[in-house]
Amino acid sequence: MTDDESRTRRRRARPHTRRRFLTAAGAAGAVALAGCSAEQVDDGGDGGDGGGGNGTDDGGSESGDGGDETPTLTVATYTNFIDAPSVSPGEWLxxxxxxxxxxTLEWATPDNEVNYYVERAASGAGIDADLYVGLTTEDLVRVDGALDEDLFAEAGDVDGRDAVKEGLRFDPFERAVPFDTGYVSLVYDSTTTEAPETFDGLLxxxxxxxxxxxNxxxxxxxxxxxxxxxxxxxDGGVASDGDGEAVAGGDGDPDYDYLDYWAELQANDVRVLGSWDDAYAAWSEGEAPIVVSYSTDQxxxxMEGADLQKHQIRFLNDQAYANPEGMxxxxxxxxxxxxxxxxxxxLEPDVQGEIAQRNVAFPSTDGAELPSDYAELAKEPADPVTFTxxxxxxxxxxxxxxxxxQYAGN
Known part of the structure; x- marks a missing residue:
């Protein structure tokens, strides 16, 4: 399939008639908030029956198009979005x-995150979820490269979508709608070290x-x-060896690329752990003074009443990598x-503010309702960078x- 064929296929939005599910003003108080904790559906990662839905053969609710049953929306996401060790927005949402x-909202948190649904789609199994929250640009690229058919539909008529900041819109096929963003930077304990100001300084x-x-x-x-x-x-031409285009890089040296840089980082004893949780926990326990994390760390x-001197932010070369999340x-x-x-x-202003605070991120819209001191704690780089x-x-x-x-061989 050519790129042009792929683009044409993905632009064919499903026709839909929008229905309203808002509770009537007089009935708002009747909506049950008891058991407000997130109802997780354990999809697991073994390719079995999966989750999402009520365990019936159709995997969905009985809301349908005319029943009196309360409809159930199954939203898939990553575990930390609803059950982080610190704070997360899922239960509040x-x-x-x-x-x-x-x-009724049910959360589904498969171990392999969006890859779980890619595997199910590739095998012809049902998806058993309505929406995915937490997609990145790289996720979409990998999804589209792995499947011949669409896993996601165009977003279509979504109120508030126009308020999303232009620079955060990362899906050219208008499926993913950004709901927050983060900037990947260094976090360091200034009581024990002074982080370098440049990439070269880490060497x-x-x-x-x-x-x-x-990793x-x-x-x-x-x-x-x-x-x-x-x-x-x-990238030293790595991508051009496959289907991509070479990236020249910003330092101007054609004989030095990211693999050379990482070889020097390894020689300087960088530790690479499996996940953000593992890395941040090791840093928190004092195993090293600097960790790759997010510029909203403060x-x-x-929130935890911690010493902010131990949670300082460093933007290498005044930059950070922008990593918007979409649904x-x-x-x-x-x-x-x-x-x-x-x-x-x-995308509603009050919800955007809550997501930003509870997911420790930046809102995707300009109108989010945030505390007055949020901008002092959430740092933004002078020069954000990202790949499209x-x-x-x-x-x-x-x-x-x-x-x-390379890393395994060194």
Missing amino acids: KGEFESRYDA DDEQAGALIAQ PGGSATGRAFLLHTISRFG VFAD ALFADADEPDLAREFMSFM YDELQGSVDAWVEAWER
Whole structure:
């Protein structure tokens, strides 16, 4: 299938008639908020019956198009969105959505996240969810590269979508709607070290063993940091060996690329752990003074009453990698209209503010309702960088695989 054929296929939006699920004003108080904790559906990762829905053969609710049953919306996401060790928005979103809409919200958190649904689609199994929350640009590129048919549908008529900041819109086929963003940067304990100001500074002898990063093969945070090094140093033609285009890099040296940089990081004893959770926990326990994390780290630290001097932010070369998260409707959703209502709900100003605080991120819209001191704690880089969908297509897997081969061999 050519790129043009793929683009044409994905632009064919399903026709839909929008229905309203808002509770009537007089009935708002009757919506049950008891048991407001997130109702998780354990999809697991074994390719079995999966989750989402009520365990019936059709995997969906009985809301349908005319029943009196309260419709059930199944929203898939990553575990930390509803059950982080610190703070997360899922429980609040469930309670608030059910108080405003005549619907029940169930969360699904498969171990393999969106890859679980890619595997089910590839095997012809049902998806058993209506919406996915937490997609990145790299996720969409990988989904589209792995499947011949659409996993996600165009977003269509979603109120509030026009308020999303232009620079955060990452899906050229208008399926994913951004709901927040983060900037991947360094977080460091200034009571024990002073983080370098540049990428090159991480290679200095005094920074030996100082940095903890994440494996880009399995961590979105680690992948974003890897992509930042590619933006900075170029890819040495790795992508052009496959289906992608070579990246020259911003340092101007054609004989030095991201793999050279990572080889020097390894020589300087960088630690690469499997996930953001693992890396941040190791840093929190004092195993190293610097960790790859997010520039909103002080938001969480302030919530916990921590010493902000131990949660300082460093933007290498005044940059950070922008990593917006989006939500997208599954093409085979049982409740597409209700899913669009949920997407609109996620973009409302008060909800945007709550998501930002509870997901320790930046809102995707300008009108979010945030505390007055939020901007002081959530740091934004002077020069955010990111790769577009088109730039990542045919490249990101090659970049990660080349890094994995080199890292394993050193």
